[in-house]
Amino acid sequence: MEATHCRVVVLISGTGSNLQALIDASVHSNFKISAVISNNPDAKGLDKAARDNIETVVVNHRDFDEREEFDLALRKLIDSYDPDLVILAGFMRILGSSFVKHFLGRIVNIHPSLLPKYPGINTHQRALDAGDKEHGVSVHFVTEELDGGPVIAQDRVPVLSDDTADDLAARVLDKEHLLYPKVVSWYAAGRLRLENNAALLDDEALPPGGVQVHA
Ligand code: GRF
Numbered sequence: 001m002e003a004t005h006c007r008v009v010v011l012i013s014g015t016g017s018n019l020q021a022l023i024d025a026s027v028h029s030n031f032k033i034s035a036v037i038s039n040n041p042d043a044k045g046l047d048k049a050a051r052d053n054i055e056t057v058v059v060n061h062r063d064f065d066e067r068e069e070f071d072l073a074l075r076k077l078i079d080s081y082d083p084d085l086v087i088l089a090g091f092m093r094i095l096g097s098s099f100v101k102h103f104l105g106r107i108v109n110i111h112p113s114l115l116p117k118y119p120g121i122n123t124h125q126r127a128l129d130a131g132d133k134e135h136g137v138s139v140h141f142v143t144e145e146l147d148g149g150p151v152i153a154q155d156r157v158p159v160l161s162d163d164t165a166d167d168l169a170a171r172v173l174d175k176e177h178l179l180y181p182k183v184v185s186w187y188a189a190g191r192l193r194l195e196n197n198a199a200l201l202d203d204e205a206l207p208p209g210g211v212q213v214h215a
Helices: 017-026 044-051 067-080 097-103 123-129 165-188
Strands: 006-012 031-038 055-058 085-088 107-111 134-141 151-158 192-195 198-201 211-213
Touching: 006 017, 006 044, 006 067, 006 165, 017 031, 017 044, 017 165, 031 044, 031 067, 031 165, 044 055, 067 097, 085 165, 107 165, 123 134, 123 165, 134 165, 151 165, 151 198, 165 192, 165 211
Parallel strands: 006 031, 006 085, 031 055, 085 107, 151 211
Antiparallel strands: 107 134, 134 151, 192 198
């Protein structure tokens, strides 16, 4: 893969602050965002992409009777951009197994917890309820198991005694914005791959929590 020509497609559903971090990083990095796709026509992230003259497309899941039909339409649309990497950035639809298989090894997700802790939603409240002293973010390869693919990298934040879930979310989000562009640049440089359900960086299999980044 040419380092300067890694084409990525970003899938969003909401605010798009991670998308914005990727847009900002891409200016000086080794990847280029070909398109931003949202299942939600009202996603604020669409405006962010449009402001930066990035092509945006909505594939509204409500327009499809079956989940498989939505997945297929999305897959065909993504394929039309021929991306090297598909980036889920706050994409809130669960993708079916044939979709995931099609993109296996070239699709990543960011999740606001220290996986394998707290897959799914409400991660910040769950960390508070559990009395965790630290919390964080994980970037992982997407596999058929929800939020269960091999972790590529994590960064951590402390949990403070008076934190609300929103406080914690904001602290984690700051780390997300640093971590995601970093991982994408590793992929774009050809340093990262998925092999036998393990994440490899520079040909070395990563440990279960991936690379521990301290940004
Ligand atoms: C982030 O917390 C991300 O980890 C999770 O959804 C949120 C998306 O936020 N998957 P944004 O749309 O990037 O601002």
